[in-house]
Amino acid sequence: MKSLSCLAGAAALAAAFMPVAAGAQAVVGSPAPNFTATDSHGQTHSLSEYRGKYVVLEWHNQGCPYTRKHYVSGNMQSLQKEWTAKGVVWFTVISSAPGQQGYVTDAEENAYLEQMHAAPTAVLMDPEGRLGHLFSAKTTPEMYVIDPEGKLIYEGAIDDRPTPDVSDIKGADNYLNDALMEAMAGKPVAHAYTRSYGCSVKYAY
Amino acid sequence: MKPDILFAMRRFRLIFALIAVFAAVPLAFAASNSADVAHLHVQLVFPNQNLNAGAPVNAGLYFKLESGWHVYWKNAGDSGEPPRVQWTLPKGISATPMQFPAPQRLPLGPLMDFGYEDEVLFPFTVQAAAAAKPGPAVLHAKVDWLVCREVCIPGKAELDQNVNVVSRAQMVNLISPSDQELWNRLAKALPKALPSPDTAVFQPTPTGFRLAITTGQRETQAEFFPEDEDVLDNPAPQTVTPTATGLVLELKKDANLTTNPAQLKGVLELAGGRNYEIVATPGAVAPPPAAPTFSFAALASTVFFAFLGGLLLNLMPCVFPVLFLKGLALVQSGAEERHKLRMHGLVYTAGILVSFWVLVAVLLGLRAAGATLGWGFQFQSPVFLALMAALLFFLGLSLAGQFDIGLTLTSAGGSLAAKQGYAGSFFTGVLAVIVATPCTAPFMGAAIGYALAQPAAVTFAIFTALALGLAAPYVALTFHPAWTRVLPKPGAWMDILKQAVSIPIFGTVIWLTWVVAEAYGANLLLALLSIFLLLAIAGWFLGRWPAQRWATLVAALLLLTALVACITTPRELAEAPANSLAQPLSESSAARGAVWQPWSADGVEHALAAGQPVFVDFTASWCLSCQVNERVALSQPEVMKAFGERNVALFKADWTREDPAITQALTALGRSGVPVYAFYSPGENNPRLLPQVLTPGIVLDAINKLPTASATPAPAAPSKQQ
Secondary structure: OHHHHHHHHHHHHHHHOOOOOOOOOOOOOOEOOOOEEEEOOOOEEEHHHHOOOOEEEEEOOOOOHHHHHHHHOOHHHHHHHHHHHOOOEEEEEEOOOOOOOOOOOHHHHHHHHHHHOOOOOEEEEOOOOHHHHHOOOOEEOEEEEEOOOOEEEEEEOOEOOOOOOHHHOOOOOEHHHHHHHHHHOOOOOOOOEOOOOOEEOOOOO | OOHHHHHHHHHHHHHHHHHHHHHHOOEEEOOOOEEEEOOEEEEEEOOEOEEEOOOOEEEEEEEEEOOOOEEEEEEEEOOOOOOEEEEEOOOOEEEOOOOOOOOEEEEEOOEEEEEEEOEEEEEEEEEEOOOOOOEEEEEEEEEEEEEEOOOEEEEEEEEEEEEEEEOOOOOOOOEOHHHHHHHHHHHHHOOEEOOOOOOEEEEEOOOEEEEEEEOOOOOOOEEEEEOOOOOEOOOOOOEEEEEOOEEEEEEEEOOOOOOOOOOEEEEEEEHHHEEEEEEEEEOOOOOOOOOOOOOHHHHHHHHHHHHHHHHHHOOOOOOHHHHHHHHHHHHHOOHHHHHHHHHHHHHHHHHHHHHHHHHHHHHHHHHHHOOOOOOOHHHHOHHHHHHHHHHHHHHHHHHHOOOOOHHHHHHHHHHHHHOOOHHHHHHHHHHHHHHHHHHHHHHHHHHHHHHHOOOHHHHHHHHHHHHHHHHHHHHHHHHOHHHHHHOOOOOHHHHHHHHHHHHHHHHHHHHHHHHHHHHHOHHHHHHHHHHHHHHHHHHHHHHHOOOOHHHHHHHHHHHHHHHHHHHHHHHHHOOOOOOOOHHHHHHHHHOOOOOEEEOOHHHHHHHHHOOOOEEEEEEOOOOHHHHHHHHHHHOOHHHHHHHHHOOOEEEEEEOOOOOHHHHHHHHHOOOOOOOEEEEEOOOOOOOEEEOOOOOHHHHHHHHHOOOHHHHOOOOOOOOOOO
């Protein structure tokens, strides 16, 4: 009686702890999942094409006050210019679903880029949130850095001041700069994963 | 419209939208203690507007939000920021940091935030130093927050609170009733410290953390909010498993978490709005045995086998004649009665179902009442053991042919079944269940044991399937009476089957008797054997002079005497506990190099402190699988040799009799019963638990996985964590 219940319990436990299959999700320190996406000019980009280069992903929502902090101040644009000049590939990613804040058409986005003097390599349009889910992007802005070997080496906030105030940019510790500079100097990234701040990514729900 | 004009218009619209966003960022500069800005009202709350020098006063920052909008907890979750306040205070006045009431989960598509909707008050205290200057004072607060619905809007306000500083000598309060009402109503949402005997322990798992909380009662509902960001995967569902004294939560960790935290801090919300501040320390949390292991396939196969089991019950000698007699009646019935007979068949099914459901209800009731006891606890009661052994012995006698009880009852059932009317059919169903019990008790025991470890719905499903299985053949016959011909006729084979069933029953009696002797000594054994003799005499009377009133009376008297003896003698005779298990085994195994010692928490600590790995065998003599494991795995020469080579300290925790210390140790491991096998290595906080069914290979594997450094005893204290 007892032994049977023990056996039944053991069998039930064994069933409960079958390994859970993990999806191919981006994890810092592991190879970044490959993706293919279309930019705001209709061109297709695959992450694998950029093996050998650093790739920055910037999650973006032009209506989000935290994103605006870095665009109104010109901070994001100057980071884009500085790093693309050094051979870094910079993708701005827009994962807002149609009907949600931050969703823009290709033309609207191109107009915004021109108006803001923004200089990413390309803006990847992700209205279905595929890239967002692949990288578990949570907020705008949120930054990812992938090294030339295709490994994700940074995920998180752009800097250490989680406010929407332009005045907080000066004096902030910019995690993106830190990660790229450390990696290019052959050093490990000190803060490889930080909590991103900002507005939630406006996925469809 | 030309494309470039369209483009220009779009661009204009975009710029306009941006201006709108800017305009929406609210900035309130009010020389007031409250502000009404986009989507919320924010206010300083001072129930007592006098600051008595030297005495802290309660205060709070209050938000009233528009429907659908929320502000955030201190850990905002996947996005968002908590409100912040910056004080500018006159000299001598100070304010404590804001405290955060228990939040709620705010799902946002695939993301999960933690915060507050509708209204929230963040309490803090303000104090004027003893030497503060009396008179009016202005407390200036710069407050900023992020308020979100689908979109997020950062907000700021500067609030001024006018107060009076009152000198120590005067000590007067100036109560603001509206502020007092707000504070009283909302400040109680602050989480409380976990009351002192209650504990919070967590164990890292491959996917996250298993958090065990004891609150002294079964907890069925809980949400855990981690204080630290980036520790948990926020949107992942948290699986609650109630335990007898609390709950176990399965938490999924953040995919990017590389080192497990030293403590798991956060707020736990339980049913009924109870909130506790949790600081969980690392420890062993075993998956609870009653975990709702809800695999649909497993349930389906269990239900299928329960149905088969129910079918088999029909072949039991106690049930079969009922079925056969009723089947014959069906064959003799005319065609026009068929419809009515089918109805009878269904009513008979209902009778069986209802009896089983009553049994389920009783079982679930027992489980609820015995929630603090592990399954198997009843074997710790000598009275239970004696009654059980006596009952089975008596049934064995009957089955072996000394006398008939089952068949007498069955024929009573037959005559009852012969009565017409749906009530008759219904009670035939009930009777089939009752009559079946003498033959089916051992089988039902297994089913009950399994079902007890399952959630109520599963228990219910199992017993329903069992009932339908029992009812199925008769119902099939009412639909196709011709099938009765296929049934073997009752006859000598039934008697043989019946007598054969008595063999396993006597086997069970031997086991129970051994348990009694092991745990309670020879005196109780003598009493039990005497009870058996009384029963045998009673059986003789019943068998020799069947259906004689005086014989039945004598038998009943003997049975009564046996019953009284079962209840009274164990109490009187069982006081001498034979420390049965540890001794003989340690003697037999000493020769092989390793020695079993009786378990004690101190002993384990001691061995670990000396650098020895420790193996604990939680066992009981009434636990068959414990005995099997000890024989086939633990006492095997190669296993004992490996234990010896790695200098493993062996402890046997014997739970044959109730032992609060062992019960507590089991609870700490998240278990409520035996067997449990725990492997501790020095320097590791959490023991590794081996499966409940052991093979020598499993144990040897676990021994080989021990860190090599611990093979030689080191006198150093164990280092904590790696």
